[in-house]
Amino acid sequence: MPLRTSLAAALLALAPTAAVPATAPAAEAEAAWSFACPAPGTAATYAPPVTMRHEGTAGGPLLCRVAGxxxxxxxxxxxDEDPSGRALLETLERGFFPARPGAVARRPPRPGGTGNAGATELTFAGYEALEVPAGRFEAARIDFRYQRSADRVQTMRAWIDRATGVLVRMELEEGPNGRRIEAVATTLTRP
Incomplete structure (x- = not known):
């Protein structure tokens, strides 16, 4: 399956998979964390089946080049052309990283929008030990809430491996129907 604008968009068309339980949360470290794109040549495959091959950074530490x-x-x-991707980037650019567990960044609603449309909230929930089919990871958990329109909210929880910058698990709820999608890394290949 070719990748679409976002992993979330690619997964919305697929049925959810069974959850892979995380291990008990690791002791909350106070150390600040900054995201770094995965090294060129890193590839991750997810269930449902989507593969992301990383090619390095693109114009800054928050933007990663992905093959295709x-x-x-x-x-x-x-x-970054997807509305949720733009909203995430604009929220991060407000000075989120380096972040300590509990850090929160917000972006106000779009000017002239209806209700809270365009508003975002990004939270660094902390560090968690996580086990998925691709292995065991010490992950940074990011929670993101995006008000897509007056009556449509997208929420995402993402676990990013602290060592490689690879997304190892994601949960997404989108739209008024409360559809829930989950993706977990099944393989991780490092250069």
Missing amino acids: QRTPWVLGLAG
Whole structure:
């Protein structure tokens, strides 16, 4: 399956998979964390089946080049031309990193929008030990809430491996129907 604007968009068309339980949360470290794109040549395959091959950074530490994509991906989660990807990038650019567990960044609603449309909230929930089919990881968990329109909210929880910058698990809820999609890394190949 070719990648779309975001991993989330690619997964919305697929049925959810069974959850892979995380291990008990690791002791919360106070150390600040900054995201770095995966090294060129890193590849991750997810269930449902989507493979992301990383090619390095694209114009800054928050934008990653992914093979087969026209535009860079923000944190490896969403293309920067996708509305949720743009919202995520604009929120991050407000000075989120380096972040300590509990850090929160917000972006106000779009001017002239209806209700809270365009508003975002990004939270660094902390560090968690996580086990998925691709292995055991010490992951940084990012929670993102995006008000797509007056009546449509997208929420995403993403676990990013601290050592490689690779997304190892993602949960997404989108739209008024409360559809829930989950992706987990099944393989991780390092250069």
